Structure formats: structure tokens, C-alpha cells
Amino acid sequence: MGLALGELLQMSEAPHCHKLPGLSAGQGRICQLYQDHMLAVASGAHQALLECRHQFQHRRWNCSVLDELNVFGPVTSIPSRETAFTHALAAAGVTYAVSRACRDGHLSSCGCSRMGRPKTLKKDWIWGGCGDNLEYGYKFTQGFIDVRERERKFKKGSRRQGQSLMNLHNNEAGRRAVIKTSRVTCKCHGVSGSCSLITCWQQLSNFREIGDYIRDKYDGATEVRVTKHGRLKLRNSKFRLPTANDLVYLEESPNYCLRNVSIGSLGTQGRTCNRTSIDLDGCNLLCCGRGYNTLKSTIKERCQCKFKWCCEVECKTCIKSVELHTCK
Amino acid sequence: MPGTILENLSGRKLSILVAILLICQITCFLIGGLVAPSPAGSQSILTTVCYDDQPNLFTDDGRWFTSKCKSINLDDKHAGLNASNYVFMGKMPLYNMDFSRWHQNLVGVLQVEMEHGKETTTTDVIDLTLDVKLGYRNKEDPDDKWTYHSSSEEKRIVECSSPNKEDKYSYSCSTVQLFELGSLHHDYYLLNFRIPVDDKGTNAKVGFISDIYLIIIHMNVGFTKVWLSLKTVFFPILIMIMAWFWNRVHLLQRTPALLEYLLMVVGGTLAILDAPLEFLTLYFDIPFMLLLSDIRQGVFYAALLSFWIIFAGEHMLIQDGAHKNTLKTYWMHLSGILVGCLSLLIFDLCERGVHLHNPFYSIWVTPIGTNLALSFIILAGISAGIYFIFLCYMIWMAYRNISIKRSVLPTMSTARRLHYEGIIYRFNFLMLVTIICAAVTIISFILSQIAEGQNKWDENVELEVSSALFTGVYGMWNIYTFAMLILYAPSHKQWPTDSICGDNGEEVEFSRLPTDPSPNEISSLTTFASKASID
Numbered sequence: 094m095g096l097a098l099g100e101l102l103q104m105s106e107a108p109h110c111h112k113l114p115g116l117s118a119g120q121g122r123i124c125q126l127y128q129d130h131m132l133a134v135a136s137g138a139h140q141a142l143l144e145c146r147h148q149f150q151h152r153r154w155n156c157s158v159l160d161e162l163n164v165f166g167p168v169t170s171i172p173s174r175e176t177a178f179t180h181a182l183a184a185a186g187v188t189y190a191v192s193r194a195c196r197d198g199h200l201s202s203c204g205c206s207r208m209g210r211p212k213t214l215k216k217d218w219i220w221g222g223c224g225d226n227l228e229y230g231y232k233f234t235q236g237f238i239d240v241r242e243r244e245r246k247f248k249k250g251s252r253r254q255g256q257s258l259m260n261l262h263n264n265e266a267g268r269r270a271v272i273k274t275s276r277v278t279c280k281c282h283g284v285s286g287s288c289s290l291i292t293c294w295q296q297l298s299n300f301r302e303i304g305d306y307i308r309d310k311y312d313g314a315t316e317v318r319v320t321k322h323g324r325l326k327l328r329n330s331k332f333r334l335p336t337a338n339d340l341v342y343l344e345e346s347p348n349y350c351l352r353n354v355s356i357g358s359l360g361t362q363g364r365t366c367n368r369t370s371i372d373l374d375g376c377n378l379l380c381c382g383r384g385y386n387t388l389k390s391t392i393k394e395r396c397q398c399k400f401k402w403c404c405e406v407e408c409k410t411c412i413k414s415v416e417l418h419t420c421k
Numbered sequence: 422m423p424g425t426i427l428e429n430l431s432g433r434k435l436s437i438l439v440a441i442l443l444i445c446q447i448t449c450f451l452i453g454g455l456v457a458p459s460p461a462g463s464q465s466i467l468t469t470v471c472y473d474d475q476p477n478l479f480t481d482d483g484r485w486f487t488s489k490c491k492s493i494n495l496d497d498k499h500a501g502l503n504a505s506n507y508v509f510m511g512k513m514p515l516y517n518m519d520f521s522r523w524h525q526n527l528v529g530v531l532q533v534e535m536e537h538g539k540e541t542t543t544t545d546v547i548d549l550t551l552d553v554k555l556g557y558r559n560k561e562d563p564d565d566k567w568t569y570h571s572s573s574e575e576k577r578i579v580e581c582s583s584p585n586k587e588d589k590y591s592y593s594c595s596t597v598q599l600f601e602l603g604s605l606h607h608d609y610y611l612l613n614f615r616i617p618v619d620d621k622g623t624n625a626k627v628g629f630i631s632d633i634y635l636i637i638i639h640m641n642v643g644f645t646k647v648w649l650s651l652k653t654v655f656f657p658i659l660i661m662i663m664a665w666f667w668n669r670v671h672l673l674q675r676t677p678a679l680l681e682y683l684l685m686v687v688g689g690t691l692a693i694l695d696a697p698l699e700f701l702t703l704y705f706d707i708p709f710m711l712l713l714s715d716i717r718q719g720v721f722y723a724a725l726l727s728f729w730i731i732f733a734g735e736h737m738l739i740q741d742g743a744h745k746n747t748l749k750t751y752w753m754h755l756s757g758i759l760v761g762c763l764s765l766l767i768f769d770l771c772e773r774g775v776h777l778h779n780p781f782y783s784i785w786v787t788p789i790g791t792n793l794a795l796s797f798i799i800l801a802g803i804s805a806g807i808y809f810i811f812l813c814y815m816i817w818m819a820y821r822n823i824s825i826k827r828s829v830l831p832t833m834s835t836a837r838r839l840h841y842e843g844i845i846y847r848f849n850f851l852m853l854v855t856i857i858c859a860a861v862t863i864i865s866f867i868l869s870q871i872a873e874g875q876n877k878w879d880e881n882v883e884l885e886v887s888s889a890l891f892t893g894v895y896g897m898w899n900i901y902t903f904a905m906l907i908l909y910a911p912s913h914k915q916w917p918t919d920s921i922c923g924d925n926g927e928e929v930e931f932s933r934l935p936t937d938p939s940p941n942e943i944s945s946l947t948t949f950a951s952k953a954s955i956d
Contacts, residue, residue: 147589196467196634198488198515226465278596282461282528282638284715285769289866290891292461292638296532299591299631400538402618402627403504 119240129200130191130233137190141182144304151374153349153361153381171356172256172343178311180260181267181340184238185303188271192230192297203229227275227295231268238264255319255343262325262341269338270306274298307340314340350381364420380420388417427851427908438907442900449651449896454889457647465532466635468509468612470495476505479615482569485556486510486613489565495631504618511612511635519560519608522703525640526711527602529612532634533579535592535627547579547594547626553614553781555600557607567611573781575599591631600780603711603773604702605639644888649697651892655899656695662906663688669910679747680735683728684909690724691902693717712773716766723762725898726808728905729855730754733815736823736848754811761804768797816852823848851908858901865890 110116110124110131124131145156154175195203203226242261247254276296283289315335316328325341327334335341347353352360366376366385376385392415395408430438471490478484486508493499493507513527514520520527533549554572562568577599581592602610612635618624667685670677694717702710731751748755768784771794775782784790823845830838869887 193467196465196515197469198466198512201516203516276593278532278636280463280528280530280596280598280636280638282601284718285765286772290460291869291887292463294463294465294636296465296634299534299536299589301589301591398538400629402616402624402630403507404499404502406538 117241117244119244120237123237123240127202127233127237130194130237133190133194133200134187134237137186137188138183139186140190140300141179141186144186144300145179145182147301148304148308151367151372151379153373153379154346154358155364171347172252172259173346174311174314174340174342175346177259177263177314177340177342178307180263181270181307181310182304184234184264184267185270185307186300187238188227188230188234188268189297189300189303190230191233192226192271195226195229227272227297231272234268235265249323250319250321252319252343254323255325258319258323258325259317259341259343262335262337265337266310266340267307270303270310271297273338274303274306310338310340314342316345317341317343319343348381350383361420366418366420368416368418376418376420383421385418385420388419390415390417425909426912429912430908438904442904445900446893446897449900450889450893452647452651453892454885456643457885457888457892458641458643459885460640460644460888460891461638462641463636463638464513464515466511466513466515466637468511468633468635471508471510472502473506473508473615476615479505479508479552479613480554480572485565485567485611487565487567487611488512504616504624508613508615509633513610513612513635513637520605520610520639521642522605523640523642523645524605525645525699525702527600527605527610528638529599529601530596530636530638531577531599532596532636533594533630534632534634535581535594536629536631537583537586537588537590537592538629544626545581545583547581547628548624549577549579549597549627550617550623551575551577551599551614552617553599553612555780556611556613558609558611560608570610571780573779575781575783576786577783578786592628596636598783599635601711601773601776602780603708603776604706606702606706644891645699647888647892648895649699651895652695652697652699655896656692656697659688659692659695659899659903662903663692666906666910673911680732680909681911683724683731684906687721687724687728687902688906690717690721691899694721695899708777712769712777715769715773719762719765719769721898723758725902726758727751727755730758730808730812730815733812733819736819754808754815757804757808757811761801761808764797764800764804768794768801771797851905854901854904858897861897862894865894 110121110128116124142156149156156179191200194200239261242257242264245257247257272295275298277293278296279291279293281288281291283291315332317325317335318328320326347356347358349358350361352358352362361379361381362383364379366379367374368376368385368387371377373379392413394411394413395406396411398406398408400406427435469488469490470493471486472493473479473486487510490508490510493502513529552572552574555570556567557570558567577597579594579597581594583590583592599612616624616627616630663685666681666688670681698713699710701707707713731754734751734754771784771790772782775784784794827842827845830841833841869890
């Protein structure tokens with residue numbers, strides 16, 4: 094994506110496209126056409142970044158991004174699992190945000206309105222079958238995100254071409270994750286409120302659930318290679334063929350133990366770990382066997398809280414003593 | 422001159438008629454499937470949260486929060502504000518569109534999205550109290566001139582489940598109906614509501630709300646147009662067939678039989694249902710149109726159900742002496758229908774009737790209302806059960822009697838036997854048609870539920886299933902009634918006495934038996950049966 098988010102999110106009005114660094118030429122053109130969508134695109138990317146950090150808070154690679162300005166930075170230079178994840182998540186974030194923005198009526202070309210709708214959306218006869226903003230978000234994101242991969246041509250079978258194919262596949266997986274996790278809700282409104290007439294609509298799920306879904310896909314991602322004819326093929330033919338919902342990657346990830354900016358690794362030094370866990374967040378794995386420091390302290394914490402609509406949380410204060418472990 | 426057209430129609434003519442009706446039926450399905458969009462559409466509107474600096478003026482009719490209000494982000498913490506400062510706003514419809522009167526009616530549904538907080542938990546059943554008001558505006562009005570429509574303080578019960586109780590995960594909550602407008606007379610509607618809190622525990626269980634969606638459901642313009650065109654076509658055809666039928670009956674030198682009266686009633690109720698009264702809503706504000714449509718549909722189906730019971734009864738072939746063909750004979754059988762329809766009518770009046778006064782009303786929120794509504798529905802269900810037991814019993818009796826009489830057939834002369842067999846065949850044929858119609862109705866009802874519940878991502882399917890089923894079933898009952906009126910109209914053919922053979926082998930004719938006691942019977946099958954029982 095490479096949008097300058099910090100700058101963007103502070104603007105209340107639609108930003109000017111030429112001020113946005115990181116847009117490709119094609120994206121710039123779409124930006125000109127759909128200026129009002131850009132705030133949603135930016136907030137979607139930002140949400141994806143936060144979600145990425147949440148999903149990977151206990152792993153060696155904790156969605157390390159070098160600075161706020163370049164959301165998905167150098168990690169994209171190697172076609173690893175993590176790259177697959179970030180692409181899918183960014184596509185999901187934008188799909189989600191555009192769909193959501195449609196629903197508060199601020200975008201000019203959503204759903205049923207005729208102006209600038211993607212041509213592939215279903216025809217309506219005064220609002221029949223066009224109220225679905227999820228479909229709109231999907232189509233818009235397809236145009237906006239994928240154009241980046243399509244505007245450069247690489248030699249068939251080259252590494253760059255493979256990476257481009259991989260990105261396209263993972264973008265699609267991300268968009269589909271939003272649809273897959275959405276729920277269908279129905280309402281009966283026929284004679285006497287009976288179900289002789291029933292209407293259903295798609296309900297976006299919480300972005301946390303979308304993040305969980307894509308994280309599951311990350312854990313089960315498939316390794317592929319690019320053939321001479323410029324197509325993706327399974328590296329190990331014993332594995333199941335990935336569907337459009339699954340993530341694919343071309344190269345194994347580095348171990349992310351040591352700091353190496355060129356591969357997008359910050360290293361795990363100084364990270365807090367869980368001494369008792371044998372999982373990825375356990376000190377043994379997270380610190381790559383370098384050992385850890387322990388710090389004992391007492392902290393005050395809010396507990397037994399009760400929420401009162403709209404703006405109050407009544408809590409008690411608890412005092413806990415905790416041990417903090419950090420990697421050497 | 423006995424008999425109905427059904428019995429005297431040659432096989433060839435009958436098959437031509439059936440073919441024409443079948444073509445009409447298929448046309449109805451295809452019109453719905455290919456021309457019309459889906460019957461109803463929806464829009465999900467994300468409500469904007471507005472800051473209200475003078476909460477005590479909320480109920481003021483002239484004060485509205487529109488998209489120009491000062492909006493609040495629910496994720497941010499705002500010190501010093503309380504619940505009454507938060508007003509949720511939803512403008513209908515979205516974007517720069519406006520409602521057309523062809524959209525007919527509007528249902529508003531609320532969907533409250535709540536998140537788990539780091540420190541807070543909420544119970545699973547939440548009593549939600551809302552202060553709501555609804556306003557409208559027309560295109561010619563100035564931009565900010567909203568007119569008061571209705572307001573209310575409403576309670577709703579939201580049921581939530583939370584499979585994952587960690588931070589930022591959302592509850593999965595049930596949707597609640599907020600309002601229903603029977604007529605969509607104005608171009609824009611505006612909903613303002615807030616979630617008041619007081620010391621008495623109002624809304625005390627409400628959790629951290631992240632979003633509130635307002636989902637509006639309306640009829641689609643295309644569907645309404647197709648629907649009304651169908652009605653406009655059916656209505657005059659039906660009136661013509663009814664006039665022809667009644668004319669036929671009056672040509673006879675006798676008073677009309679019960680079944681003939683009943684056919685007129687069925688035709689009449691269908692005519693009421695077919696009358697395209699909805700055209701009036703394009704010019705007048707008629708909030709009771711939704712209620713009226715319910716009643717019209719109910720009355721037609723009640724007439725049809727009564728017709729079946731009496732049809733089966735008249736063909737039960739138990740004629741003990743004097744012929745009893747008045748409605749009184751069937752009071753017991755019909756009481757089930759009457760009780761069922763009355764309880765449904767009262768239920769409908771309790772919900773949609775009150776909507777005329779307060780569109781936010783719901784009978785389901787108070788325990789008394791729920792019990793009342795449930796008891797009416799259960800009563801209707803019981804009556805439906807009793808009705809079907811009666812109907813099945815009578816059809817079974819009719820078939821049993823027919824098969825008993827059939828055993829007498831071999832003793833008759835060949836031509837007469839052939840003819841009687843033909844009558845029984847055609848009676849069975851019509852019973853079969855009725856059963857098929859009922860089955861198709863039930864199946865299409867189930868199919869439309871399935872068709873709606875699925876995700877529609879397949880772009881290649883051009884057929885709109887639920888619309889096709891809707892127009893198909895509607896057309897089917899119209900065509901069914903047409904067929905009944907035509908086939909059960911008295912035949913005008915004058916029969917030569919005691920001549921057994923007709924002009925050709927196809928059109929076998931037969932005469933009324935000289936000992937026949939009742940000159941006003943509708944069907945020669947009935948005549949045959951009563952004759953046989955006298956024998």
C-alpha cells in the first residue's frame with residue numbers, strides 16, 4: 094500500500110491525490126476519480142496495520158514496520174508468508190472500510206447510486222439487488238489494489254512475475270475473507286409479519302474476526318513456485334491445492350531472530366515473553382534461545398469494571414505483582 | 422339439462438383448455454423470474470452519532486439532527502458527556518436517492534453492534550429502551566425542513582451471544598424491528614433516537630456500543646410494477662369470467678346451487694384481492710394499505726378453504742332423503758376456518774392496526790402482549806389443524822363412496838359406464854389439481870426462504886427465484902379460480918332424453934335419470950351418487 098497514513102488520517106476532507114506518496118500510477122488515477130473513497134481506503138489500511146500488530150503481538154515477527162509512514166515496508170521485498178499475510182490483510186481492511194463507509198452515506202458512488210459504479214455490479218430496477226455494499230467494497234478494492242500488480246509487466250516465469258501473481262492471489266484471499274466472515278441476517282415481513290416475504294442482507298463482522306480468519310489462513314499458507322509459463326504451481330505436489338480463500342507464498346521466511354532491516358526483521362531483543370508458555374510466545378522460542386531478563390514489579394490495575402452507557406466505566410483498583418520477562 | 426362443463430367437455434377441448442391455462446401459468450413464473458427484480462430490497466444504514474447540546478429539547482417537533490450535525494466518534498472518550506447528549510441519526514434512503522411511492526412500504530430494523538471492552542462484560546439479554554422520532558421531507562421542501570411524523574418511547578429486547586469474550590471481539594446480537602410504515606408517501610425520512618439512562622435501571626445493561634445499523638426494507642419498484650400489472654390483467658378477466666358464469670347459472674330454470682354460490686364467493690374475494698387498489702397509493706397517503714392487503718389475502722384464502730370443504734362435502738355422496746345444500750349444514754366444518762381467520766385478523770389488527778397510530782409499536786415486547794399474540798397464533802394453528810382433519814376426512818369419505826359406487830358400474834350399460842368413469846376421472850383430476858396447487862404453494866414458500874437465505878454471488882443466474890415464485894403462486898391461484906369457474910359452470914347443452922350415444926365417440930352425453938329428486942344439483946356425479954344410493 095505504502096500510504097502516508099499519519100498525515101492522511103488527520104485530514105477531515107478528502108486528500109489530494111498528488112500529496113499521497115506510495116500510490117502507483119494506476120492507483121493515482123483511481124484516486125482522482127474516487128477522491129471521496131480515499132479517507133476510507135486510508136482508514137482501512139490503518140485498521141489493517143493495527144490488526145496485524147494485534148495478531149502478531151506474540152510472535153517473533155510482530156508485524157514490524159519501520160515507521161508509521163510506510164505501512165507495509167520492506168517486508169514486501171521477499172515473497173514470504175508474512176508478505177502474503179500483509180497483502181491479504183490490507184486488501185481486507187480496504188474492502189471492509191469501503192463497505193462500511195458506503196453505509197453511512199458519505200460516498201457518492203456506492204451500491205445503488207448510478208454515478209461511477211463499477212460496471213460489473215448487478216443491474217437494478219430501482220434498488221433491487223443493488224443494496225449490497227459488501228459487493229461494492231469488493232469490486233472497488235479489486236480495482237484499486239490489484240491495479241498495482243497489473244500495471245508492470247515482467248518476464249514470464251521470473252521471480253518478480255511470480256511475486257506479482259502471489260500478491261494478486263493473496264489480495265483476492267483478503268477480499269474474500271471479508272465476505273466469508275460476513276453473516277447473513279434475514280427478516281420476515283410478509284402477510285401479518287409472516288415469512289411469506291423474507292429479505293436478507295449481509296452483515297459485516299467485526300474486523301477482529303476477519304483478522305483471526307486471515308491469521309488462520311496464514312498458519313495454513315501453501316508454498317508455491319512459479320513455472321516457466323508464468324503460472325503458480327504447488328512446490329510440493331502432495332499438498333492440497335490452495336483455493337481462492339487460501340494464502341500462498343514463494344519463499345520460506347527468515348527466522349526474524351536478529352535485526353535485519355533489509356528483510357523487514359526488527360529482531361526479538363527486548364520483547365516481552367511468557368516464561369511458562371511452550372508456544373510461540375514462550376521465552377524459549379521468542380528469544381531464539383538467547384535467554385531472558387526478569388523484572389519484578391507491582392502494578393495498579395483497573396478491575397471489576399461496570400460499563401454505563403454512554404461514557405462511564407466504573408472500576409475498582411486492584412494491585413497485582415507481576416514478573417516481566419524480556420528477551421536478551 | 423344437467424351437468425357442468427367439466428363433465429360435458431370433450432377430452433380434446435379439455436386438454437386445449439388445460440394447455441392454455443398451463444401456458445398462462447408458465448408465463449406468470451417467467452414474468453416474475455425474468456422481468457421483475459427481487460420483491461423487496463434493503464439498505465444498511467450506519468447511523469451517525471450526533472452531539473446534542475440541549476438534550477431537554479429532544480422531543481421538540483421542529484428540532485432534527487441531520488447529516489450536518491456535529492458527529493461524535495464512539496471510540497473516543499468524551500468526558501463530561503452523558504447518554505442524553507448522544508443522538509443517533511439515520512437518513513433514509515442513503516446517498517442522493519429518494520423514495521418513490523412505488524416502494525409501497527418500509528420496515529426499519531435496528532442492529533446494535535456491541536464490543537467486549539478490556540474490563541467490561543455485559544449480560545446476554547438486554548432490555549433496550551429508545552426515545553425515537555421520525556420525520557419526513559419532500560423534494561420540493563427546503564433542505565432542512567423536516568416535518569414531524571411520529572415519536573415514541575419504545576422498549577426492545579436484544580439477545581446477544583458472545584462466543585469469544587476477549588477485548589475488541591463483538592457480541593453477536595439479534596436484530597430488532599423498530600418501525601413499519603404502511604405507506605411510503607414522502608421522499609425522504611429521517612430517524613432520530615437516543616438511548617436514555619436514568620437511576621431506575623433503564624438501559625443499565627447496555628454494553629459498549631460500537632455501531633448501530635439501521636436496516637430498511639422496502640418493496641422494489643420493478644416488482645411492484647410487475648405485480649400491479651399482473652393484477653390489472655387478472656382483474657378484468659376474472660370479472661368477465663364471473664359475469665359469464667353467473668349468466669350461465671341464471672339461464673337455468675332453477676335457483677343456483679350452494680357450490681355455485683360458493684364459486685361466486687371465491688371469485689368475488691379473488692376479485693377484491695386482484696383489484697389494483699395499490700394504484701391509489703401513488704396519489705393518496707393510505708397508511709392502512711398494508712393492513713388492507715393482509716385482510717384481502719386472508720379473505721380470499723378463507724373463501725378457498727371453505728370452498729374445498731364444501732366441494733368435498735357435496736361429493737361425499739351421502740344423501741339421506743331431502744337434499745341439504747345450505748351453508749348451515751357445514752357450520753361445524755367452517756367454524757375452524759372462521760376461528761382461525763378471526764384470530765389472525767385480531768393479531769394483525771394488534772400489530773399492523775396499531776401501526777397506523779404508532780409505527781414503532783410492537784406487540785412482542787411486553788409479556789402480556791407476547792402471550793396474547795402467541796395465543797392468537799396458537800389458536801389459528803389449532804383451527805388450521807382441525808380444518809385439515811375435517812378436510813382429509815371428507816375427501817377420504819368422498820373417495821371411498823366413489824369407489825363403492827364404482828363397483829356398481831359394471832352392471833350399467835357400456836356407454837353410461839364409460840361416461841360415469843369419465844366423470845369420476847375428471848373429479849379426481851380436479852382434486853389432483855387442487856393438491857398440486859397446494860403443494861406448489863408450500864414448496865415455493867420453502868424455496869423462497871432458501872433462495873433468500875443464500876449468498877447471491879453467482880452473477881450468471883439471471884432468474885430472480887423469489888419473484889418468480891411469488892408471481893407464479895399468485896398467478897396459479899388466479900388460474901385455478903378461473904378454471905373452477907369455467908369448468909364448474911352449468912353446461913348449456915340440451916340433452917335428448919334417454920339417448921345414450923352422442924354424435925361422436927368423444928362427446929358422450931347422458932340424461933338425467935327420471936327418478937331424480939332434486940332438479941338443482943350441480944354435478945351429475947352427485948346425481949349419479951344419490952341415484953345409486955336410492956337404488
